Amino acid sequence: MTPAILRSLIARRPSPPAAAPCHILEGNISEHVLAAVERLYTGLGKADIEQVLELFDPEVEIVTPESLPWSTGHYRGLEGAAEYFGNALRYLAETGFVVDEIRVSDEWVAAIGTWNGRFRSSGGEFSVRFVHFWTLRNGRIIKGEGIAETHGIVHAHRMT
Template sequence: MSATANTELVRRMYEANGDADVINELVSPDLAWDVTPGFPHGGVYHGSEGVFEYFGKLMPQVDSWETEVEEYHPSGEDRVFVVGHYHPTKNGKSTAVRFIHEWTVRDGKLTRMYQAADSAVAQQAVNG
């Protein structure tokens, strides 16, 4: 796929806002969803089931969780970097948590999401 097509695939993932049908369509069965150690529920999750497992653990701890993408940066033939902020809200207080995601695309599917994020701020927002 081209860098533009890869970027659009990644963009669709964010725009899905948790829609299971879209996530199942975009994600490879062997997806590695790699959440930064120290981040709430950090670890590696696999496939769309892993994505749902991760958010199933995270969402009960907050009132809401918004993801604001600020920039998409295609890199080479199979990677897209995404820069933005998470906005978890708990007990009426919203926090901005900076992140960068590195996505790998293979055969028109998302095969890896590697997250680097401000774990300390995220933990305070979720567990504060």
């Protein structure tokens, strides 16, 4: 598998902007780690919660900023992950990620890029930088932690 799919991942955007090339840095990325990351961002890009959950360990831990309008900050297990992503999709009419860089270690991946979205209720749009850390064990994601410029997201949510 190639990282090509990571170069232009924007989902559900009527006019997607051109994505910057994705650079894989630091370390030797194994094929199974790359394949998992590709499937993850493909699933996120299509808002396909089932595809995303297939990549997670049953005891997955998801940590997100509590300032996100749909987030309580900490989720455990497949049910918790489904709750987080389901809540996000209830709030967002459009969402997508442009992954600019992938940084890897033996068991973790950091994806760095831009997150775009539009809220259902307000119509407010955002485009913010993000870093996602994904810890993998035996090809399954056991932990995901997202860091983003939430000020832009909150502002877009509050627009009337």
